[in-house]
Amino acid sequence: MSVPTSATKPRKAVPKVVAVIxxxxCSGCRACVEVCPVACIDPVPGDIHPGVASFCEIDLDRCIGCRHCAQVCPWGAAEMVDTPSAPARVADKGGPARYVAARGDALVERARRNADEFLAKRRK
Known part of the structure; x- marks a missing residue:
């Protein structure tokens, strides 16, 4: 029987801030991947060298807003943004054109869903 770790447990609440890369x-160095306590950061393989990460991506459904990634990023690519501002920041985060075309809308929608949930709980 496996015991849930912080990396596999569902997040308790949408945080006030989330990380956006x-x-x-991003150089794909994976410093952020190593320090993330909930394993919500994944390397995205490059087009030219698929075995090498070209940048990293945050799973906003799992990010707890701990700020570790932003603290260790040597390039300043990881930043903390207010959850309600995340959809606009995610839409503007860049990346290879093919990647943005394939995943951009889904990433923005995920950020928007989290922002809506955060704002709804705040109104209660």
């Missing part, structure tokens, strides 16, 4: 500034 600027794909154009």
């Amino acid at each position: 600027d794909a154009d500034a």
